[in-house]
Amino acid sequence: MEEALELIFVPGPGIGHIVSAIEVGKLIVNEDTRLSITYLLINDPAVREYTNSRQVHPRLRLLNLPELAEVSSDFQTKSKLPEIKSVGRVDRQKPLVREAVVGIMATETRVAGLVVDMFCLTMTDVADEFSIPAYLFFASGAGFLSLMVYMRRLTDEHGADITEFRDSDEKFSVPGFVNPVPARVLPSAMLDKDGGSVAVMSSARHIRKVRGIFINTFQELEPNLFQSLSISNEDKLPPVYAVGPIVNFQTSPDSKYSDAIEFLDHQPRKSVVFLCFGSEGRFSDAQIRELAAALESTGRRFLWSLRRGNQSESSNAAVESILPEGFLERTKGVGRVMVGWAPQAAVLAHPAVRGFVSHCGWNSILESMWCGVPMAAWPLYAEQQINAFQVVEEVGVAVEVRVDYRGGSGVVVGADEIAAAIGRLMEGEKGVRERAEEMREKSSGAVADGGSSRIFLAKLVRDIIDNSSG
Numbered sequence: 001m002e003e004a005l006e007l008i009f010v011p012g013p014g015i016g017h018i019v020s021a022i023e024v025g026k027l028i029v030n031e032d033t034r035l036s037i038t039y040l041l042i043n044d045p046a047v048r049e050y051t052n053s054r055q056v057h058p059r060l061r062l063l064n065l066p067e068l069a070e071v072s073s074d075f076q077t078k079s080k081l082p083e084i085k086s087v088g089r090v091d092r093q094k095p096l097v098r099e100a101v102v103g104i105m106a107t108e109t110r111v112a113g114l115v116v117d118m119f120c121l122t123m124t125d126v127a128d129e130f131s132i133p134a135y136l137f138f139a140s141g142a143g144f145l146s147l148m149v150y151m152r153r154l155t156d157e158h159g160a161d162i163t164e165f166r167d168s169d170e171k172f173s174v175p176g177f178v179n180p181v182p183a184r185v186l187p188s189a190m191l192d193k194d195g196g197s198v199a200v201m202s203s204a205r206h207i208r209k210v211r212g213i214f215i216n217t218f219q220e221l222e223p224n225l226f227q228s229l230s231i232s233n234e235d236k237l238p239p240v241y242a243v244g245p246i247v248n249f250q251t252s253p254d255s256k257y258s259d260a261i262e263f264l265d266h267q268p269r270k271s272v273v274f275l276c277f278g279s280e281g282r283f284s285d286a287q288i289r290e291l292a293a294a295l296e297s298t299g300r301r302f303l304w305s306l307r308r309g310n311q312s313e314s315s316n317a318a319v320e321s322i323l324p325e326g327f328l329e330r331t332k333g334v335g336r337v338m339v340g341w342a343p344q345a346a347v348l349a350h351p352a353v354r355g356f357v358s359h360c361g362w363n364s365i366l367e368s369m370w371c372g373v374p375m376a377a378w379p380l381y382a383e384q385q386i387n388a389f390q391v392v393e394e395v396g397v398a399v400e401v402r403v404d405y406r407g408g409s410g411v412v413v414g415a416d417e418i419a420a421a422i423g424r425l426m427e428g429e430k431g432v433r434e435r436a437e438e439m440r441e442k443s444s445g446a447v448a449d450g451g452s453s454r455i456f457l458a459k460l461v462r463d464i465i466d467n468s469s470g
């Protein structure tokens with residue numbers, strides 16, 4: 001009988017990380033029946049609910065790490081950025097992961113590797129302790145990866161302090177980008193003087209420790225970036241594999257789903273602009289009012305997933321009360337506001353949708369392209385500014401609202417500027433519609449039999465198995 005091989009996968013905290021980690025895991029184990037995966041999940045109520053409610057695959061095992069007791073950590077930062085807090089939280093889990101790895105190694109199964117996602121790079125230290133090969137699942141694009149690698153080099157080999165570029169007009173020749181990358185689209189964490197930048201660089205240094213990087217992208221989307229990462233001797237990068245797009249269009253048809261789809265079913269083909277800003281995208285009351293005024297002034301049909309301020313749960317009534325007076329009444333029939341979560345994938349796949357105003361989270365970008373829907377880029381947090389720059393300037397599937405917008409900055413984009421961007425989006429300025437259609441074909445082609453991502457996946461799995469034998 002062939003020897004069973006186990007991968008141990010540590011996804012970042014939060015549901016968004018788990019979903020794509022599980023989807024890529026299914027692809028990996030389906031590629032070779034010897035492989036199985038144990039996920040070590042950082043304790044979180046939403047994740048527990050998600051994992052308790054489903055049997056994901058017979059060869060994928062989900063283990064919730066115990067509630068975190070007081071453990072010491074050398075990861076200290078004053079940074080207030082949520083993404084940096086997440087990296088710190090992951091770092092504190094090291095003793096728990098170590099314990100779990102010991103448990104798995106004590107069984108009959110051979111451990112073929114430890115897979116971490118981009119928020120858990122420092123966890124590769126644990127792989128080193130046990131001499132297990134480490135792999136990185138990079139859930140954003142090759143563009144952000146190339147930027148991290150470039151900024152590490154600038155810091156470590158040229159003595160730069162990236163935080164000095166905050167608010168500067170500097171532009172960088174990042175390998176693989178066609179256009180110079182302006183400092184104003186660098187992720188906030190890279191520019192954060194309160195330890196965020198230090199944490200990002202620490203993660204970036206760990207990239208070179210892994211044996212392979214599999215990225216949720218496809219070669220045809222980022223050809224130059226991919227090529228540059230693949231041949232980069234200078235940065236001593238491990239092999240990179242483009243295995244995406246990994247998108248999940250299975251929806252549980254709840255009341256929000258029915259509400260959105262029922263609305264879209266009553267709209268003409270390709271007439272609706274959809275607005276949705278990710279799992280954490282919230283706006284100030286002033287910005288919400290400008291957005292509402294913009295939508296009304298365009299007279300276009302819209303479906304708007306709206307979250308307010310810092311409240312995780314806002315009641316419909318509270319949110320509606322800050323919209324301009326009479327807005328809901330005047331836009332009845334042509335517009336629908338959904339407070340909180342919207343069934344984004346199903347909406348994007350609906351024939352009535354013509355354009356997507358997006359915060360440019362990487363999953364949203366992939367889902368939009370999968371459906372051939374062009375975007376208007378309005379980034380808010382994490383690495384979304386560089387993603388926005390890419391989809392507008394490099395890929396050409398999006399128009400710009402503001403590629404350098406930062407959530408929480410207090411800046412309010414005026415109604416006229418938003419309305420103009422929605423107009424450009426819906427009219428398909430600069431060929432974004434044709435380019436989105438082209439990307440729709442290429443993204444499904446990449447994961448079809450014989451497609452580039454299928455070939456990379458097979459190579460990745462072969463390499464994991466080869467590396468496991470020493």
Ligand code: UDP
Nearest residue numbers: 016278279341342343344345361362363364
């Ligand atoms: N999403 C959704 N409804 C919402 C907000 C988000 O279905 O109201 C989904 C979206 O389809 C995507 C994911 O959540 O799959 C968000 O991932 P992304 O990387 O775009 O952004 P993040 O939430 O990580 O900032």
